[in-house]
Amino acid sequence: MNQPENASDLSAIVTAELPFLRRYARALTGAQDSGDRYAMATLEAIVADRELIQNASTPKVALFQTFHRIWSSAGGAIEQGSDLDDLLESRAQWRLRHLTQNSREVLLLRSVENFGFDAIAQIIELPQSEIEELYHRAMSDMGDVVSGQVLIIEDEGIIAMDLRSIVTEMGHSVTGVARTRDEAIAKGTAQAPDLILADIQLADKSSGIDAVNALLEELGDRPVIFITAFPERLLTGDRPEPAFLITKPYSEDQVRAAVSQAMFFATTEQMDVAI
Structure with a gap:
């Protein structure tokens, strides 16, 4: 991939892609505050270690991949102390336990953020065949959860x-x-x-x-x-x-x-x- 040559290049990339990372983070967590906390942690990680963006196919994939490493290390869970109330958080956590791991992430990356399966495989760091299976399973998993x-x-x-x-x-x-x-x-x-x-x-x-x-x-x-x-x-x-x-x-x-x-x-x- 073409790497940003300096801090200005990195800043331009982040500025262009940040709204979409924030949209994704909010959809994944269900709220502005919790989603933005994950997005901010992603930016801090990239600023601290620019090598994080050097191995992905595009800077956008690298940005989302870094986000997912942080999300996964936190257990992919809604944060305590977010702006979600207790009822909302408890219901979300109950439903999370009944979904296939990574299915929501694949669904949103594919359907909302328009990443290809190959890019999603890089972001979540799973084989592409597994990503495609997760996507199709997610379409039924999410539909079965609530009406x-x-x-x-x-x-x-x-x-x-x-x-x-x-x-x-x-x-x-x-x-x-x-x-x-x-x-x-x-x-x-x-x-x-x-x-x-x-x-x-x-x-x-x-x-x-x-x-x-x-x-x-x-x-x-x-x-x-x-x-x-x-x-x-x-x-x-x-x-x-x-x-x-x-x-x-x-x-x-x-x-x-x-x-x-x-x-x-x-x-x-x-x-x-x-x-």
Whole structure:
């Protein structure tokens, strides 16, 4: 691979790829604070030892590989003292014990971050054949863990229909589809969802982010997936930031992976948990 020649080159690489590492870390841990702690530990490791990036095929693979070494050394567990409450953490830990090891990681790296199986094999440091098997197993593992109710906030009819189809095929139910901020708030408060799937720009030029914030204030914390063509604009280091993002144009696998991962960390009492 082409190595960065100096500290400026390394800084440029990290700056370009950091939003995506943070997105991945948040999806893996389920929260901004815990995900960012792992991302920060990754950066500190690379700054301390630049040789960490010398053996991978690309700097991006090296960045994610370093993250995974830290994640694995910590046991791949949600950190104590994170911003997740006790109920959320205990449920996440219970579900982790019922999943194949490394399956969530492979699922997210492949479906959300768009790495090839060969790159994932380098990142997780397992044979490619095992990575491919883990991916296919993850698609069923995650789908079997939980099912719940989803509110879709999307102003484009075809996309809304597509999202509804994907979500229902996964075994979830859709509480409603909203095209505007006001409609989203009305439908979300009328029937509280376990998960909100929201576009950023809505039909009347209102904001999907504003709609979600209003719903979370009314309903309390629950997982949200935002859909955007520019995910890096929502991963700036400011607060609040979404833990789950789908990049437009999306694939069905991306939606399935994000929905499964978000449902994995859902907290509502009504959710059906498969045993």
